[in-house]
Amino acid sequence: MRSASVKDVADRAGVAVGTVSHVLNHPERVSPRTKERVLRAIAELGFVRNDAARQLRAGRSRTIGLVMLDAANPFFASLARGAEDAAAEAGNSVVFASSRHDPERESRYIDLFEEQRVQGLLITPVGDLSSRVSELKARGVAVVLVDREGDPELYSSVSVDDVHGGYLAASHLLQAGRSRLAFVGGGKHVQQVADRLRGAEKAVAEHPGATLEFLPTPELDVLAGRSVGDELLKRPRHSLPDGIFCANDLLATGMMQSILLMNSLRIPDDVALIGYDDIAFARSAVVPLSSIRQPAEEIGRTAIRLLAQELEDPEAGREHVVFKPELVGRASTGVLESVSRP
Amino acid sequence: MRSASVKDVADRAGVAVGTVSHVLNHPERVSPRTKERVLRAIAELGFVRNDAARQLRAGRSRTIGLVMLDAANPFFASLARGAEDAAAEAGNSVVFASSRHDPERESRYIDLFEEQRVQGLLITPVGDLSSRVSELKARGVAVVLVDREGDPELYSSVSVDDVHGGYLAASHLLQAGRSRLAFVGGGKHVQQVADRLRGAEKAVAEHPGATLEFLPTPELDVLAGRSVGDELLKRPRHSLPDGIFCANDLLATGMMQSILLMNSLRIPDDVALIGYDDIAFARSAVVPLSSIRQPAEEIGRTAIRLLAQELEDPEAGREHVVFKPELVGRASTGVLESVSRP
DNA sequence: ACGAATAAATGAAACGATTCAAAACAGCCT
DNA sequence: AGGCTGTTTTGAATCGTTTCATTTATTCGT
DSSP states (O other), rough: OOOOOOOOHHHHHTTHHHHHHHHEEEOSSSSSHHHHHHHHHHHHHHOOHHHHHHHHHSSSEEEEEEESSSSSSSSHHHHHHHHHHHHTTTTOOEEEEEOOOHHHHHHHHHHHHHHTTTTTEEOOSSOOHHHHHHHHHHHEEEEEEEOOOOOOTTHHHHHOOOHHHHHHHHHHHHHOOOEEEEEEEETTHHHHHHHHHHHHHHOOOOSTTEEEEEESSSSSHHHHHHHHHHHHHHHHHHGSSSOOOOOHHHHHHHHHHHHHHHSOOOOOOOOOEEEEEHHHHHHTSSSBBBEEEEHHHOOOHHHHHHHHHHHHHHTTTTOOOEEEOEEOOOOGGSSSEEEEEE | OOOOOOOHHHHHHTTTHHHHHHHHHHHGGGHHHHHHHHHHHHHHHHHOOOOOHHHHHHHSSSSEEESSSOSSSSHHHHHHHHHHHHHHHTTTTEEEEOOOOOOOHHHHHHHHHHTTTTTTTEOOOOOOOOOOHHHHHHOOOEEEEEESOOOOOEEEEEEEOOHHHHHHHHHHHHHTTTTTTEEEESTTTTTHHHHHHHHHHHHHHHHHEEEEEEEOOOOSSSHHHHHHHHHHHTTGGGGSSSSSSSSSSSHHHHHHHHHHEEEOOOTTTTOEEEEESSOOOHHTTTSBBEEEOOOOOOHHHHHHHHHHHHOOOTOOOOEEEEEEEEEOOGGGGGGGSEOOOO
């Protein structure tokens, strides 16, 4: 049981194959009468275009490949959604792949996408830009880097300004009248954590009298936040920070659990707390958590736009968009709920 | 700049196109000398097979379509991962799509997949089985239903036994010595909630003297859990339940927040709490939350297996796999941490 | 009613990989 | 050398769609 082809449709409708194709692709060039006949034949036979044949003829597909680090991460899920929506508006579709931080997996997907002759590739490379990516690029496939930067002459990129995010968070605490700040975060070697800390330092430097201490954590998860919190709360009251900025919302959640369980400090009265990422849980925490939101969907949309630009004019210069994250103020810093765009 | 084709490779290596193809697909049939020459030509030209042409010739693709309800939902993310792994083992790849509960979007993806001549489709239909799915099926495309059941003669399916999950949760509470149980859940019209409640009722019926009350909620999220909790805690102590089963982990999280904030009851000493879904947050809640886990990856793998079966022998009967969820005991029911498989 | 101009329909060629029957080749034995 | 077997290699045919140069049909003005 072979599925129907244009030939079958043409025979059934009593026209030539070219005519069937015209009905599908240039309906204005064919008379209403024949068009109607062809459409009926299509319906009767349940004809569905064979995309492989179209692509072969066209020389390229109507799809765009997206290789993300981890599809289970809500940030990438939103990013993918944005990319998908933007592509759909231009009649293209996005196929997703998740490298799960595994270079080999990444390489497999790149191969797959190249065989599929995707129009272009959006990718957050695992570690350094692998040679597979540069090969691809060298062969003329358009590549846009997502949430990473690379050789600015070669690759367009879309990323987020983590320094600014850190600055926003710390400034927010300072403006809420806090002056003894603490930054809770994993090792400084993680680029994003280091950037956020740097931004916070900048904000503090602008406020004479304000201080910032750095509380390192081994991991970036809830449990790590809780242990830092437990340690912190052993201190005498006067040496406690009155504003805590956690490098992500998971840490902040653990910190909040710790503080609330101890039951001696109130949030935000005694200590204000802000996280980073604005995960879904932040909003419904016991005390709704202030956070820094990355415009994930917007990043996805923009990546598609840059790709489209590059496809249109491969000779033009590369573009580099750096998004500013935004502050989401909630009860944990004494705000009802507000989003302030930069 | 057109990318190299088999013809180009053949010219370069001084052989016929058929030989190049053989090197790629039946290397044992070609002499080591020519093989070596062809491989060098491939490398020099950076030749990459054109998947569209292969598919066209082969009549079908090496991909399987997966339409899920919501890619951002961790359950589906895991399911997708399982499906992907299983497919990769057979040399196939899975392309994902998220209908986001939107029938129109679902329909668009089904069209796309059909045009791409996917080998088969795994789908969790939005609402009732749409006519697009039956059309597809009628045209001979293999379809496996995921997390849903349909006409058992037509569709193979993989689902989870929610009744059993409810039974497990309630039994666990009962075995922990609780007798005044409460079930917290959204409207009974949601199939899954209704099933879980049914399972809980069954468990309670088996324990003489035990009671179960039903506390309805408008939604299934953290805030709903918190308000039910706040209401509940207004009661006099002796009429409080000593074991609470929430229809999902979000509700349970809200309930836990409420109880801990009130600061008069201890978990699990005064009241034991169990959720459903085992989301990542359950493990790192203030008091680690017991829950019922659905074997999402396993479901994905199985769906691929059933699809492969159907592709191999389309005439054979359909298979229906119903997974048993498993209990994950944690501190909120007085367990250190254990997973018991059914 | 005739030719010109426009509109509609035609069908062969092309896209690139795979397959398969046929041809070329190599090795071996008599 | 000739015949035989088995291994390599060849290249035309094929998949289904789109395009484009042609052919055929239609409309209009005079």
